[in-house]
Amino acid sequence: MYVSILLITTLAASVIASPVLRHVVHEKRGRLPVDWFKRSRPEGHLILPMRVALTQSNLHRGEEFLMDVADPSSPNFGRHWNAKQVAEMFAPSKETVNAVKDWLAHSDIASDRISTSQGLNWLNFNITISKAEKLLGTQYHVYQHATGQPHIACESYSIPESLREHVDFITPTVHFDAKVGPRRSTKPQKRADLTAAVGTPIRPFSGTQIGRPGSGSLPKPGPQINIEDVELQQCNRYITPNCLRALYKFPPGTSANAQNSFGIVEYSPQSYLQGDLDLFFQKFSTAQVGTSPRLASIDGGMPQTTQQGFQFNGESDLDLEYAMALVYPQTVTLYQVGDDIASGSFNNFLDAIDASYCTENGGDDPFQDATYPDSSPGGYMGPKNCGGFAATNVISTSYGYNEADLTVFYERRQCNEYMKLGLQGVSVIYSSGDFGVAGNKNQCIDPNTGRLNNGSSGLFNPAFPSTCPYVTAVGATQINPGASVSDPEIACQQTIFSGGGFSNVFNLPDYQGAAVISFLKDHPPPYGAERFNNSGRSRAYPDVAANGANYVVAVDGKYSLIYGTSASAPTFGSVITLVNEQRYATGKGPVGFLNPTLYANPAALFDITSGGNRGCGTAGFTATQGWDPVTGLGTPNYPALKDLFLGLP
Numbered sequence: 001m002y003v004s005i006l007l008i009t010t011l012a013a014s015v016i017a018s019p020v021l022r023h024v025v026h027e028k029r030g031r032l033p034v035d036w037f038k039r040s041r042p043e044g045h046l047i048l049p050m051r052v053a054l055t056q057s058n059l060h061r062g063e064e065f066l067m068d069v070a071d072p073s074s075p076n077f078g079r080h081w082n083a084k085q086v087a088e089m090f091a092p093s094k095e096t097v098n099a100v101k102d103w104l105a106h107s108d109i110a111s112d113r114i115s116t117s118q119g120l121n122w123l124n125f126n127i128t129i130s131k132a133e134k135l136l137g138t139q140y141h142v143y144q145h146a147t148g149q150p151h152i153a154c155e156s157y158s159i160p161e162s163l164r165e166h167v168d169f170i171t172p173t174v175h176f177d178a179k180v181g182p183r184r185s186t187k188p189q190k191r192a193d194l195t196a197a198v199g200t201p202i203r204p205f206s207g208t209q210i211g212r213p214g215s216g217s218l219p220k221p222g223p224q225i226n227i228e229d230v231e232l233q234q235c236n237r238y239i240t241p242n243c244l245r246a247l248y249k250f251p252p253g254t255s256a257n258a259q260n261s262f263g264i265v266e267y268s269p270q271s272y273l274q275g276d277l278d279l280f281f282q283k284f285s286t287a288q289v290g291t292s293p294r295l296a297s298i299d300g301g302m303p304q305t306t307q308q309g310f311q312f313n314g315e316s317d318l319d320l321e322y323a324m325a326l327v328y329p330q331t332v333t334l335y336q337v338g339d340d341i342a343s344g345s346f347n348n349f350l351d352a353i354d355a356s357y358c359t360e361n362g363g364d365d366p367f368q369d370a371t372y373p374d375s376s377p378g379g380y381m382g383p384k385n386c387g388g389f390a391a392t393n394v395i396s397t398s399y400g401y402n403e404a405d406l407t408v409f410y411e412r413r414q415c416n417e418y419m420k421l422g423l424q425g426v427s428v429i430y431s432s433g434d435f436g437v438a439g440n441k442n443q444c445i446d447p448n449t450g451r452l453n454n455g456s457s458g459l460f461n462p463a464f465p466s467t468c469p470y471v472t473a474v475g476a477t478q479i480n481p482g483a484s485v486s487d488p489e490i491a492c493q494q495t496i497f498s499g500g501g502f503s504n505v506f507n508l509p510d511y512q513g514a515a516v517i518s519f520l521k522d523h524p525p526p527y528g529a530e531r532f533n534n535s536g537r538s539r540a541y542p543d544v545a546a547n548g549a550n551y552v553v554a555v556d557g558k559y560s561l562i563y564g565t566s567a568s569a570p571t572f573g574s575v576i577t578l579v580n581e582q583r584y585a586t587g588k589g590p591v592g593f594l595n596p597t598l599y600a601n602p603a604a605l606f607d608i609t610s611g612g613n614r615g616c617g618t619a620g621f622t623a624t625q626g627w628d629p630v631t632g633l634g635t636p637n638y639p640a641l642k643d644l645f646l647g648l649p
Contacts, residue, residue: 021103021160023137026167028156029174035146042142042152044130052100052123053168054092056360062419063509065089066470070422070593071511072600078649080425080592087356090420091120096166103160107135117359136173208343208370210399211267213311216440217400217433218270219318220495221310222550222561227283230552230559236479238561239551241284241325244571246485247547248606250578250638256329257584262577263333263392264293264319264570265349267399269340271303272316273556280321280554285328293320293334296389298352299344299372300380301336310555318553318562319398319570326574330581333392339380342370346397346465348385350417355387357417365410391421393580393590396429396573398566400499402439403464404452408505415468415506422593428471429573431565432542433463433499437532438615447530457617460501460532466541467503469512472594473541474569475500475631476548477608491611491623491630494549495563498613499542500621500629502532506539511596515627516540523624531618543595544605545631546571575636579645591645598633602626604644605634 032038058065068076081089100123101111114125129140129152136157143151157173169175209215225238235243245251266272274292281288295303303316324332335352338344347369351358358364364371372384403411418428435442439461443452447459466473476492476499479485492498508516520536528534546568553562580590591597598604608631613620623630 021106021162023158024161024164025156026159026164027169027174029153032143036143036151037146039142039144039150042129042140044128044133046129047126048129048132048152048172050125050127050132051171053170054096054100054121054123055166055168056090056121057093057096058089059416062090062416063469066419066422066593067511067596069425070596072597072648078425078589078592080589081423083354083424086420086423087120092166097123099163099166103163109135121356122359136170138173208338208345208368210345210401211270211338211343213269215399216435216442217398217431217566218311218315219398219562219564219566220434221314222495222563224558224560225552227552227559233484235485236481236483237550239479239547239549239567241322243485244322244326244547247479247489248575248636248638250575250636253327253330253578253581255581255585256331257581259393260577260580260584260590261294261331261333261392262323262327262573263335263395264323265335265337265395265397265399266301266316266319267345268301268336268338268343269304269307269312270315271305271313271336272320272334273305273308273313275557276313276317276554277321277324279557279559280317281325285325288324288328291324293324293332296333296335296352298335298337298385298389299348299370300339300374300382301344303334303336304340307340308556310560314553314555314562315398315566317555318551318567319396321553322551322567323396323570323574326571327577330577335389335395338370339374339378341376341379342372342374345369346414350414352385352387352389353391354417354420358384358386360413360417365407368406368410391424391426393425394427394429394573394577395421396570398431398564398569400430400433400440400463400466402443402452403462403467403503403505404439404445404450406464411464411468411505414465415470418465418468418470422470425590425592427573427576427591427594429569429576430465430471430473431499431569432466432473432475434476434496434564434566435499436497436613436615437461437501437618437620439463442615444616455616459530460616462501462503463499463541464505466499467506467539469506469509469539469595470593472543472572472598473632474565474572475542475545475613476565476568477545477611477631477635478547478549488606488610489547489608489635491545491608491613492548492563493611496548496565497615497620498545498548498611498630499565500613500632501541502534502629503539503541504533508537508539509595511599512540512543512627515599515602515633518626519624519628522626523622523628525621527618531616540629542629542632544572544598544633545608545635546575547635572636575638575641578638579642582642582646586646588646588649597644597648599627601644602633604637604640606637607634
């Protein structure tokens, strides 16, 4: 692996920088990233813009705080926090700030030279290379990329042992992100931990590939159809808004509370076409012809019309046509993320709705997240959006990664942000994937190398962020061929297979424990650790499901069928938005983080007991009575969900 982040307790005698404080190696690089070469020692008088990332406080209590407002048995259910309360609770403690400042003061770095970031989690100061080497007990070198790009870094560095719990990391050090030069830089430095969750080198820019044509998480196209053939009695062949209303027993919307909006996130160059929305509304929601979603343009994101075709319009058309029709007259907010050149990642989106996330724990990863301003021809030259956008009560995202695509640090940092959104009353919904127990593009994990293979064998490949315990992951179902909307659905096995399985990164949350342990005990899968994390201690997904087959969608001026959990997520999110509307009508707030209430009340969903999610050369898992890693707890039962949440504070 390229970088090893080591917290070593043995004394590093050769790097003692203080006669009083015992120093230990804090981070160490194993070997250089590909195409980087060590060149020379830099001049000692050059100035480094040094940044100390302080550890957040109380993160270990995040789940406790979230359950206090999300557990239906808690007296504080629904008493969500505001953004200021969240920022203050997780800001570095005074003890941490003072301890690090005292160390710097003892090293002749006066307090008036140190600035604190707006998010309270960085200490910034300028220092010469020679003094930085003494401070950190290290030696800096100039490294050069094959393209000629120079960077300055070191192979390891040390800090006082007493500061290990207070310092997350320091830049520029082992991370390849600081340019050589005498001028001062104000660009935030980035953390580059290049080892994926499965222990192999990550694929650079996996984070910003989600909106690209061919991305494995995009919906799957079906045949074009004659719209005149579509009738409610044929929902087993053609899913329409009224089919979904009949399946899940929810009525058309009747009100639009100004505090309530349904958020749909899209990643450029994916884009809807207004003509497609109007074509769909002409058939299924005539009052909406000519209407558009409320646009929240993040990092230059705009609905583009230059590139058209299913691979550019299928996802956005699907998401918006159904979200807008199902919650009407409620508004839908479109978060369009990234320009058409650099695109964007989930982190870029989160930056825009929480300014503190831009710098939290080192900020975004330049190997995975888009960097703005984008100097590429046609790129967005405005400043990176850090805050400024409000989070809607429900946010649905029909994109996803493989857990194996990204680093554990990257995933945990992002997952903690979903926890903070839950604290603020936001329901975060993600599609669970379309390849069963395999990952995007039907790839599995080679047990010998840890690399992704062609999907014919290997370890199951779980999805992220679905495996984050603070999101609601939505799998897919279908109506059996020849069945009606009044018959039980089955797990989707038509064109796609519902994504589901067990995390290799995140622990089993308490709210899910009984359901998962019961499944493993009463319905043990015919595989062991050679296929999946069968420890019984890992987060399992999906949490719920909704129909994901045969959606009638207007794409590029024609009606087609579309398949995928890309359809399931906005459908489930629409139902929750309608529940929120009912709560607002009675003077209550949004439901917020859904999972604790749903797992405590599984009867509020229609249990799915048939079907499976094959992949990796196996039959995958099987849907059974109760929770299962195919369809979760089941599909929405709107009357039951409405009564359940209206009965809570």
